[in-house]
Amino acid sequence: MPLNAIPPVFVLAAYLIGSLSFAVIVSRAMKMADPRSYGSGNPGATNVLRSGRKKAAILTLLGDALKGVLIVALAKVAGLADPWLAAVAVAVTVGHMWPIFFRFQGGKGVATAAGVLLTLDWRLGLAVMAVWLLVAFSTRISSLAAILAAVAAPIACYLLLPARPAVFGAVLLIAALLVQRHKQNLLNLLSGTEGRIGQKAKTDGGEA
Template sequence: MQTAFAPFLAVLAAYLLGSVPFAMISSKIFGLADPRSYGSGNPGATNVLRSGNKKAALLTLVGDALKGWLAVFAAQQAGFSDSVVGLVALAVFFGHLFPVFLKFRGGKGVATAAGVLFALDPLLGLAVLGTWLFVAFAFRYSSLAAVLAAALAPVYQVLMHGGDGRTLVVGILALALIGKHWQNLQRLLAGQESRIGSKKKR
């Protein structure tokens, strides 16, 4: 039976789970340098890929996505209200962006947001993932793919479900993702953004 503190504990646990830095974990497992020391300095899968180790990048991607999915799925299975599930979704996502274990300097949240969306609605997750894959393969820019997929996520949500309670959550995720990619957008406009798979040192 849920207590009055259960929602608070669920949100706190989601934040801590989101704070787990899989980029750092996978880098240590594969004996790589700290991902914050090269490339974009971002502790995420795309930057880990710049190390040349695809397995480490894949582990980072799967881990970051899985923690987003797991937090929301666990809250749903626990029988929390849609409002609490929405707060859990935001907590795990912002935990990745501002992780307590990395002095609140985390990744950009693309994989974690994808995991959250898949847990909220698999069809919505597939639509957003499909958008990311299309743009990424067509233009070879992870940041451009992330921004366009994020911008379209609320549109897909409204088209599929109208303005239900999840729309606000999806909208906040989208705005935060676009905000985290602001510098990438500036580099894209200047023709200085690195492409997927490129090796670039700081």
């Protein structure tokens, strides 16, 4: 394969790996209901937790995060330049949100984005995860934690990686997508109807 063909292959692979929805895969393997059929309808770890199956939620969280870790780590090992590395980071997140294998009905990208950020730069990943943990533990509202962590991500990237504009652009785009995917959550927060972490499945509300 010509060397100039390798970066686009990585971007395509990132989208396909991102399209592996572990919420659905784990639920099927454990003979659970499709996570898109209860709670917020979001195929993500928080909504899977609403089923009461903590093990399934943990496996979903790990699987979705490792997607981002795996492909970004491989891209770094392959020596991809920052513009292509940024494209890979965005592609795996987009794949999670709009997976080709699951009729483009994906999750909101929080765990996958966390894996991406942690692998792009561990300081960036830990800073954003610290924001999520602080908000999540103090409010027990996953979506609020995700939104505030998304807002913090480009700020942290700008401060920690000032000489990497392509990476900053990718982080900014990922953050914007995360906030957009939480639009209904924002409305629920304003109306006081947003669900909390660990709350049993119901038909209203949305999750991260």
